Amino acid sequence: MSRAVYITGIGAISAQTEESIFSEKPAVYTSNIFQAISPNFKEYIPAMALRRMSKAIKMGLTAGKIALQDANVELPDAIITGTGEGCKQDTEKFLESMLSQEEELLTPTSFIQSTHNTVGGQIALNLKCSGYNVTYSQESASLESALIDSVLLLHEKPSLNSVLVGGVDEVSNKITSFGFLNGFLKQEEIENLSLFSHKSEGTITSEGAFFFNLTTENKKDSYAQLKAVSSLKAESSIEVSEKITEFLLKNSLRSQELDIVFLGKNGDLDQDEIYDELQNTIFSESCQLAYKHLSGDFNTVTGFAIWLSCLIFRKQQIPDILKLNAVSGANPKNILLYNLASNTNHSLILLQKP
Amino acid sequence: MNRGVAITGMGIISALGNGLEANFNALIKTQDGITFPETLKTKHTHLPVGEVKISNLDFEKKLQLADEHSYTRAALLGIAAAKEAVKSSGLTARELLNTGFISGSSVGGMDATEKYYLDYEKSSAHHQFIPAQHPGFTTNKIAEHLNIKGFTTTISTACSSGANAIMLGARLIKAGELDRVIVGGTDCLTKFTLNGFNSLKILSEEKCRAFDDSRNGLNLGEGAAYLVLEAEDLAKDKRIIGRVLGYGNSNDAYHQTAASETGEGAYKAMKDALEVSEIDAEKIDYINAHGTATRNNDLSETNAIKKLFKTVIPDLSSTKAFTGHTLAAAGALEAVFSVLSLQNNFIFPNLNFSKPMQESGLLPITELKHKSINYVLSNSFGFGGNCTSLIFSKNE
Numbered sequence: 054m055s056r057a058v059y060i061t062g063i064g065a066i067s068a069q070t071e072e073s074i075f076s077e078k079p080a081v082y083t084s085n086i087f088q089a090i091s092p093n094f095k096e097y098i099p100a101m102a103l104r105r106m107s108k109a110i111k112m113g114l115t116a117g118k119i120a121l122q123d124a125n126v127e128l129p130d131a132i133i134t135g136t137g138e139g140c141k142q143d144t145e146k147f148l149e150s151m152l153s154q155e156e157e158l159l160t161p162t163s164f165i166q167s168t169h170n171t172v173g174g175q176i177a178l179n180l181k182c183s184g185y186n187v188t189y190s191q192e193s194a195s196l197e198s199a200l201i202d203s204v205l206l207l208h209e210k211p212s213l214n215s216v217l218v219g220g221v222d223e224v225s226n227k228i229t230s231f232g233f234l235n236g237f238l239k240q241e242e243i244e245n246l247s248l249f250s251h252k253s254e255g256t257i258t259s260e261g262a263f264f265f266n267l268t269t270e271n272k273k274d275s276y277a278q279l280k281a282v283s284s285l286k287a288e289s290s291i292e293v294s295e296k297i298t299e300f301l302l303k304n305s306l307r308s309q310e311l312d313i314v315f316l317g318k319n320g321d322l323d324q325d326e327i328y329d330e331l332q333n334t335i336f337s338e339s340c341q342l343a344y345k346h347l348s349g350d351f352n353t354v355t356g357f358a359i360w361l362s363c364l365i366f367r368k369q370q371i372p373d374i375l376k377l378n379a380v381s382g383a384n385p386k387n388i389l390l391y392n393l394a395s396n397t398n399h400s401l402i403l404l405q406k407p
Numbered sequence: 408m409n410r411g412v413a414i415t416g417m418g419i420i421s422a423l424g425n426g427l428e429a430n431f432n433a434l435i436k437t438q439d440g441i442t443f444p445e446t447l448k449t450k451h452t453h454l455p456v457g458e459v460k461i462s463n464l465d466f467e468k469k470l471q472l473a474d475e476h477s478y479t480r481a482a483l484l485g486i487a488a489a490k491e492a493v494k495s496s497g498l499t500a501r502e503l504l505n506t507g508f509i510s511g512s513s514v515g516g517m518d519a520t521e522k523y524y525l526d527y528e529k530s531s532a533h534h535q536f537i538p539a540q541h542p543g544f545t546t547n548k549i550a551e552h553l554n555i556k557g558f559t560t561t562i563s564t565a566c567s568s569g570a571n572a573i574m575l576g577a578r579l580i581k582a583g584e585l586d587r588v589i590v591g592g593t594d595c596l597t598k599f600t601l602n603g604f605n606s607l608k609i610l611s612e613e614k615c616r617a618f619d620d621s622r623n624g625l626n627l628g629e630g631a632a633y634l635v636l637e638a639e640d641l642a643k644d645k646r647i648i649g650r651v652l653g654y655g656n657s658n659d660a661y662h663q664t665a666a667s668e669t670g671e672g673a674y675k676a677m678k679d680a681l682e683v684s685e686i687d688a689e690k691i692d693y694i695n696a697h698g699t700a701t702r703n704n705d706l707s708e709t710n711a712i713k714k715l716f717k718t719v720i721p722d723l724s725s726t727k728a729f730t731g732h733t734l735a736a737a738g739a740l741e742a743v744f745s746v747l748s749l750q751n752n753f754i755f756p757n758l759n760f761s762k763p764m765q766e767s768g769l770l771p772i773t774e775l776k777h778k779s780i781n782y783v784l785s786n787s788f789g790f791g792g793n794c795t796s797l798i799f800s801k802n803e
Contacts, residue, residue: 138540139563148524165663169565178792182658186657190563191560202575234528
């Protein structure tokens with residue numbers, strides 16, 4: 054029998070704050086690319102080190118430390134990171150120098166910090182944590198891959214007290230703006246809160262870091278039980294429905310028992326069609342929530358929805374700004390996060406009230 | 408569940424050639440694949456590399472890709488190796504529908520990004536390559552081409568990516584989460600990595616000399632390799648060519664790019680791999696070392712090995728002088744070499760070695776050696792302190 058896994062600490066950095074969402078006063082952005090709200094990084098990272106760090110490293114390290122503090126853990130047994138696009142700022146810096154200087158007189162700092170495992174490595178280095186350490190980079194299923202590994206690890210070694218798992222992605226000047234060129238971003242600049250009323254292709258983007266402390270011990274202040282995570286392939290909304298039903302069945306649930314579904318709708322006319330169909334079918338009886346109008350869409354943004362789900366369990370309050378339908382969802386026990394990564398890749402995260 | 412993990416197929420492409428046979432032949436003839444860059448268009452033509460002498464165009468023709476395709480070189484190399492692995496395991500198209508795919512990649516499609524970066528805003532000619540920069544895209548292209556539909560993910564832990572992919576696949580099978588999975592890694596040569604390592608001053612202008620006292624850096628390489636792993640109880644009727652017996656993963660937590668002198672992470676990874684294998688250290692017949700030929704790695708790795716194996720160090724060699732350091736693919740390439748060692752009872756030599764390191768006196772195997780090999784330990788260490796060790800065994 055596999056053991057239950059609980060979320061006992063969270064560190065979340067994004068374009069919103071807990072306060073902004075739960076007081077129904079979300080931060081408003083008028084550009085399709087917007088940045089995360091920085092906490093006071095100096096409280097977590099020495100000023101000298103901070104100067105050399107890109108936003109991804111700062112956010113990842115800080116969110117990781119906040120999650121551990123929140124869980125009262127000094128040293129985790131493992132650090133598992135997901136990042137879809139890695140350290141773009143340093144990649145871009147080294148790449149641009151290399152191209153403009155025609156491969157001459159390059160300094161290594163930005164190259165060293167450009168690898169996808171930089172954040173995971175920096176957290177290990179900062180905490181002097183020699184435990185298990187892996188970084189996943191599977192586009193929009195990067196955080197999900199990290200979560201799947203975390204659950205596997207906790208099942209293999211029930212003696213582990215703490216797995217620090219998280220996702221991080223940053224905005225960079227050029228590479229993020231290329232999203233305007235290939236259709237990822239909306240051509241017209243919009244205000245984030247109006248994301249779902251613009252019937253056009255593309256979305257809006259931002260950045261963030263979401264780290265969680267996982268353990269098999271249900272403490273009295275656990276946020277949620279991480280019941281199951283799945284990253285799957287499906288070609289049509291019918292196939293997705295079947296696979297979601299299968300996933301729920303494996304966890305002894307029927308779709309009617311989902312109090313809340315957290316949908317990864319991103320305002321893209323084509324992508325949102327699948328969500329629309331699911332909203333009208335298997336999710337019709339659940340309270341439907343969306344979040345990318347607050348957070349922007351990026352590879353590890355499902356971390357934002359996990360964070361909000363945990364807060365909803367704890368506060369027993371669902372901010373109106375998230376709601377897509379009138380089903381109340383009060384006193385929720387089961388929350389399903391569904392995210393569409395591309396037309397064929399999907400992810401599911403099932404959270405339960407601890 | 409605690410199922411055995413059988414290796415039922417493998418495939419490889421490297422500077423030694425395209426396919427298992429070409430690679431094995433070069434290894435036993437001790438012919439390295441190190442040349443100067445030709446396919447990679449760089450200013451640094453004096454830096455030796457392990458380059459696959461097949462152009463993207465040749466791959467594209469062979470695969471009959473459409474003009475507007477978004478396959479970068481790592482995907483093309485990956486397809487060649489993964490196809491051979493599928494074929495050698497005899498997997499059917501139907502089986503691939505529920506087969507997992509776990510691939511390591513460090514720079515994904517950086518070759519296309521560095522080529523088109525300055526043009527993207529001027530012309531729409533190559534915009535399909537914009538998302539191709541990221542490692543997950545490379546993995547998805549390979550999975551899509553082979554029509555693999557099971558759980559798919561990408562590990563990006565620099566030079567230990569391929570080894571970590573093998574480890575995750577083995578763990579998922581052991582836990583009963585997957586029955587069958589293709590695991591390995593792919594990376595191509597790019598100007599980005601060549602210049603990056605060059606700016607760190609750890610590239611040698613000569614052929615690399617792992618574990619030699621006068622070693623002065625690594626040669627970069629490119630390639631891809633994949634293993635087909637299957638749950639032992641389900642692969643009973645198949646030809647099993649080896650097993651993944653153990654794995655260990657640890658972080659050195661010392662420096663972003665340099666290894667600690669004592670090799671803490673390496674030591675812990677090897678020790679954990681032995682523990683998972685449930686075999687004693689003296690059972691190891693051969694260590695396929697990480698052995699990059701940098702001053703730092705080889706000393707650190709040697710110290711970790713000495714700490715673990717104490718007085719009797721198993722036969723050891725680094726095969727990086729054959730292929731160059733293929734980064735995320737290295738652990739996968741060396742896994743294939745480890746299985747070839749087990750199958751043929753050969754230890755492939757550590758080339759270009761002449762004088763033992765002053766600090767340790769460690770003597771690698773420098774000529775092809777024939778002996779009974781039952782257990783091989785393979786090391787892969789990377790930037791970010793990521794250390795992984797794997798143990799392979801015969802099917803016994």
